[in-house]
Amino acid sequence: MVEFFKQRIRRIRYITSFVSLALMVVSLIALSINGLNLGLDFTGGMVTEVRVDDQLTHTQMVEVLQPEIGPFTNVTHSDQDGRWVVRYPVPQPGEQGADLTQLLTSISHQVEVISNSMVGSQVGEDLIDQGGLALLISMLSILAYLCFRFEWRLASGSLLALLHDVVLVLGFFAATQMEFNLTVFAAILAILGYSLNDSIIIADRIRELLVAKQALPTEEINDQAILATFSRTMVTSGTTLMTVSALWILGGSALQGFAIAMFIGILSGTWSSISIGTVLPEWLKLEPKHYLPIEVDNAP
Structure with missing residues (x-):
């Protein structure tokens, strides 16, 4: 060669x-x-930290959340077992925001929202x-x-x-x-x-x-x-x-x-x-x- x-x-x-x-x-x-x-880093969006069952994997979380919240939903593991940070777009005016607790109940016995905040467009x-x-x-x-x-x-x-x-x-x-x-x-x-x-x-x-x-x-x-x-x-x-x-x-x-x-x-x-x-x-x-x-x- x-x-x-x-x-x-x-x-x-x-x-x-x-x-x-x-x-x-x-x-x-x-x-x-x-x-x-x-992405949400530039446009702003919602940031929610949740606690679920320890055995849940990243793939399981994404498969449940992305179809309901949107393809740009980002899920990252937090510093403790069972804690995840979910980033997703802010619902458009007139649209009803997704209920993370209800969505995650289908795959987890316990679901607790630890924090929920919004990153503004500014x-x-x-x-x-x-x-x-x-x-x-x-x-x-x-x-x-x-x-x-x-x-x-x-x-x-x-x-x-x-x-x-x-x-x-x-x-x-x-x-x-x-x-x-x-x-x-x-x-x-x-x-x-x-x-x-x-x-x-x-x-x-x-x-x-x-x-x-x-x-x-x-x-x-x-x-x-x-x-x-x-x-x-x-x-x-x-x-x-x-x-x-x-x-x-x-x-x-x-x-x-x-x-x-x-x-x-x-x-x-x-x-x-x-x-x-x-x-x-x-x-x-x-x-x-x-x-x-x-x-x-x-x-x-």
């Missing part, structure tokens, strides 16, 4: 770059048409504002770091690769209308750091080769840089994907959105660092002279 990759590295880079751009367009269209299906709006500000600050910080570390042509490839990964994850959640909550947003911030790490390693190798092998064209230098870091990229991405896959399978519904977002982000981050991160500098005419010291004319 490695030999196959070596022989076709440039063709793979160009093909995946066009695929990435096409996926970005599709994701932006999905975002503009469907929008994100914001709190959700504040979370949206704060989350957007956090994403903006992180992107500006990354932009400042890339501009300081690399020449702008090389930095632009890494930055576009980051935007590509975020847009693909958001586009997937817009297209599937899966719940977008705080755990998914946390995954997006984690994806930014993961993808940036991949892009910086490849870009740093490109910078070294531009100075060391000035006679080679930029396309050949990019090929060599990817091949030099390929094994490291595959090992890092592979082990991370195995961890995220285990989290996806065993983490339950509470972590499903986080695991899916991370899985997509790791895959897209790996190929975008190889494709977009190297092809865009080529289109912008990156050359070895951009990393050579500027000659100063000392003539009088």
Whole structure:
């Protein structure tokens, strides 16, 4: 496989770059048409803590509550056996709210409502504002770091690769209308750091080769840089994907959105660092002279 990759590295880079751009367009269209299906963390809702029989499982709770309260009902285990926290949307005007005690009586001998509170929409709006500000600050910080570390042509490839990964994850959640909550947003911030790490390693190798092998064209230098870091990229991405896959399978519904977002982000981050991160500098005419010291004319 490695030999196959070596022989076709440039063709793979160009093909995946066009695929990435096409996926970005599709994701932006999905975002503009469907929008994100914001969860209760952002829109507000009811939070009820109940005590039921100790032997009840998460699956049993969800199977009883979701059909009656709604598909976005979230059930998490509390700090004690038999205690669960149920989050669900506020009933619309004119609708009668579901009676959790009555619903849970069918599967539990004892049902006790310990607390019941409502998270208002104002709190959700504040979370949206704060989350957007956090994403903006992180992107500006990354932009400042890339501009300081690399020449702008090389930095632009890494930055576009980051935007590509975020847009693909958001586009997937817009297209599937899966719940977008705080755990998914946390995954997006984690994806930014993961993808940036991949892009910086490849870009740093490109910078070294531009100075060391000035006679080679930029396309050949990019090929060599990817091949030099390929094994490291595959090992890092592979082990991370195995961890995220285990989290996806065993983490339950509470972590499903986080695991899916991370899985997509790791895959897209790996190929975008190889494709977009190297092809865009080529289109912008990156050359070895951009990393050579500027000659100063000392003539009088």
